[in-house]
Amino acid sequence: MRSKTQSAQARQRSVTAIKAAALELFAHKGYHHTSISDIAREAGISKGLMYNYFNSKEELLTSIVNDAMNSGEDILHVLEDPLLDPSLVLAELARQSVTMVKSNLHYWKLITSLAFQTEAMKSLEVLLKNQRERNIKLAVSLFERMGSQTPLEDAYLFGATMDGIFVYYMVLDDEFPVDDIVNHFINQFFTSKQQRS
Amino acid sequence: MRSKTQSAQARQRSVTAIKAAALELFAHKGYHHTSISDIAREAGISKGLMYNYFNSKEELLTSIVNDAMNSGEDILHVLEDPLLDPSLVLAELARQSVTMVKSNLHYWKLITSLAFQTEAMKSLEVLLKNQRERNIKLAVSLFERMGSQTPLEDAYLFGATMDGIFVYYMVLDDEFPVDDIVNHFINQFFTSKQQRS
DNA sequence: GTCTATATCGCGATAGAC
DNA sequence: GTCTATCGCGATATAGAC
Structure with missing residues (x-):
């Protein structure tokens, strides 16, 4: 059961980081001018990971x-x-x-x-x-x-x-x-x- | 001299068509969602021609x-x-x-x-x-x-x-x-x- | 859950024939 | 003045290893 909560925490952490990075970038650079790469870099994760949590930009x-x-x-x-x-x-x-x-x-x-x-x-x-x-x-x-x-x-x-x-x-x-x-x-x-x- | 005015007319016609098509599309679909291909199609010209009259989108x-x-x-x-x-x-x-x-x-x-x-x-x-x-x-x-x-x-x-x-x-x-x-x-x-x- | 590598696509823009 | 063909890039999104 331990591993389950750890997963959930990691999941939570990633989602939060992605959202925070994306909000920051969307707001400053605009939605269209912000790429997935930008978001991944800012959030400190890989490009691919975003698609585990969101189906699209x-x-x-x-x-x-x-x-x-x-x-x-x-x-x-x-x-x-x-x-x-x-x-x-x-x-x-x-x-x-x-x-x-x-x-x-x-x-x-x-x-x-x-x-x-x-x-x-x-x-x-x-x-x-x-x-x-x-x-x-x-x-x-x-x-x-x-x-x-x-x-x-x-x-x-x-x-x-x-x-x-x-x-x-x-x-x-x-x-x-x-x-x-x-x-x-x-x-x-x-x-x-x-x-x- | 004739050929000169004919050129000017053709030029004018194309420019007008491009601008009209672009305004229509930009307004309906937004600037970013409108491609040069869209504009060319709507204006009835080729993609390349646009760049004769405008250096960029x-x-x-x-x-x-x-x-x-x-x-x-x-x-x-x-x-x-x-x-x-x-x-x-x-x-x-x-x-x-x-x-x-x-x-x-x-x-x-x-x-x-x-x-x-x-x-x-x-x-x-x-x-x-x-x-x-x-x-x-x-x-x-x-x-x-x-x-x-x-x-x-x-x-x-x-x-x-x-x-x-x-x-x-x-x-x-x-x-x-x-x-x-x-x-x-x-x-x-x-x-x-x-x-x- | 996360990464790297890659597929795939469409875009803006250019080159050169006619 | 206009066209077709094509380049080169960067984007979103996917596949598969770890």
Whole structure:
């Protein structure tokens, strides 16, 4: 029985190393410009070994994205508490998103660039779509609780604005004052909502 | 002299066919997933001929993007008239952008996806950057004329929101009610600006 | 479970005939 | 100006020894 757990450990170690190396490289060099050789070198394993754990390069990518999404889920969970003031939750959602993107910029660049290549990667399309739908649903319910007459439109616009800000940030890097712009957005947002009520 | 113009015509015909085929394919399949063979087949020419007119696949891409940008410039020119009401110009800018994107969705998908791969394409980076800077400059001057105390922030936020809306549209396709959301944005925008003054 | 060696393929790009 | 034929490379993926 000993040998069984040892195998499992080795297995775990290799898989983790491969995923970590691949995420690092995909994020920095892009998916297409990263070869299996690159990944193997970075992970300290042989090229062939990767295919013991993943059937293809694309499957590896999907697995990585899946992991990252699951790990990000906890943050959202907290904000779903129905007792919190919805407009504060939206502001918090915006700020937390900035923190997430800033602390993992390369990963989010990867995700965003992949969103435009889903025709060539059907497996990812599902993952990304589910993620987006969850976010929109959360925003819709928040706007509903704020008494909005157009919760869907409000939610889409909110989401689009946040995504747009991130796109600018990802493309312009530190030239772009993310924090200022997000604060500006939140302020304007609150102002207009308060004036309306 | 006759033969000279005939050559020029043939030349023109081939170049046009290549560019048209490449744009179509790049936009649908993505730049990396489109091979020279694909382009040649679609354009009805041989693989070799492409290299008579373009030194590389990347040069072909750059040429296409350059063309499209020049053709879109006229629309912006009209809006730079300093006599127009700046807030109306912004609304018009938003609406015209929607029309542009909708009428050439695949091209804009291509452009947007390329924005995240500029590390591998330095030549394009310059083109895209110039384009963005022009747009921001125009928006900044409009907000200044509106008496904004924070024209740069306003311009960035405006641009980011529009881009974000387009990103959603490009990813979600017709599931996403672009027109509704843009109108919603313009309405909110006008409301808050009017209330403030 | 891991490695090395290799098969196989398709790509971007070139050479040279017509 | 256009074509066919081909090079050379690097990629993904597999086979089989240890």
